[in-house]
Amino acid sequence: MPSADRQLEPRRKPRQVRAELTRDRILTAAAHVFSEHGYAAGTTNRIAEHARISIGSLYQYFPNKDAILAELLVRHVDRGSWKQAEEVDLSPGTLESVVRALVRDAIDNHRDDPQLLRIMVEEGRFSQELRDTITRHGAQRVAQVRDVFARHPDVNVRNLDIAVDLIVFTVELNTHRLAAFPQTVAVETVENELVDMVTRYLRG
Amino acid sequence: MPSADRQLEPRRKPRQVRAELTRDRILTAAAHVFSEHGYAAGTTNRIAEHARISIGSLYQYFPNKDAILAELLVRHVDRGSWKQAEEVDLSPGTLESVVRALVRDAIDNHRDDPQLLRIMVEEGRFSQELRDTITRHGAQRVAQVRDVFARHPDVNVRNLDIAVDLIVFTVELNTHRLAAFPQTVAVETVENELVDMVTRYLRG
């Protein structure tokens, strides 16, 4: 049971390479274990075992279980926002191409481990500060998308703000589903339909 | 930590009214506690406490914690499918009205306790049997929706099967979001946009 506002700082900062390596091993193992068993059943001992290090070492670098999840979330968000910054210059073009870029970006952004992402977002109880950061990133993304659509001449919806909220969420969640059940149908097919849906909606 | 394939049958079946009442109290309390604290932190002792019964009584009717969540899920699914059966005769009409009926149905179906539903769907690891039941119910619903759209003259999409999957999922998830964060915007507004998106998509 993760609880907000706990100590998240490590008790020891790595100074040698092997320490950095151990830290990475822990995080990689944690990502694997959390996404496989969920947060509650992803015990610290299991993580240590999977990382092939002792439980003691784990607690050298993370003060508690929550801190591990928090670190994973921070890493994901950092990676995500970095991608977004590069994605902006894809704005001009036909409406469909813009939507397609948006969908592709979402898909790419979740290829690694959708299970883990779900757990981080939905099971984690983080500090207010961390949650604010996430919210800000999300809002920033929505605003970014909004601007692109606001400029485009083909866009024709009653309420752009709500439309963008709806679209971003829909694309995001369908991406999750796609990544979580990869066997059912081809990714391109779903991508096409998703693009169609959003494009037709925006055109009015 | 819910694990699949465990005993779900009660060790005692109620034969008196007060027993049935106790069972209901447990389920009601469990729904409340799970949706408030999550599955992991929703302890059986807390459930018993909230139901104002002893922990011993709880284990008279449920062999373990998982069985309680499973029962809640079964009840939800049953209620849902019952509603669906009545919903079928809403088929004819304009495409928009059909879509609106679909969206309304989804919204109504999740008014009670979206938090709980989320937990059931996302934190529960159920037996294969139970999961099959859920899947079957879902597939049935998709097929139903598919039939309605297949008959409608205004529908024009490349791949109806994938389109219906996409639509049902999108409507479902947006409904979850709507119910989980009720404060942001008016329900009707989002409903309208959601209906617009789906309708325009289907029209092509």
Next chain:
DNA sequence: CACTATTATGAGCTTTTGCTCAGGTATTGG
């Protein structure tokens, strides 16, 4: 009312899990 079946109780046993700490091993710097 007496007798049995059913239901309710809750202290506490058992297991699980987050986490500590005393004591080792590797690495670095002089």
Next chain:
DNA sequence: CCAATACCTGAGCAAAAGCTCATAATAGTG
């Protein structure tokens, strides 16, 4: 080569949570 520092180990502690069982209370029955 030898301290000093950094790093690693894992048995086991304390707390929490799932669950049991002996016993008590209540409801049905003739």
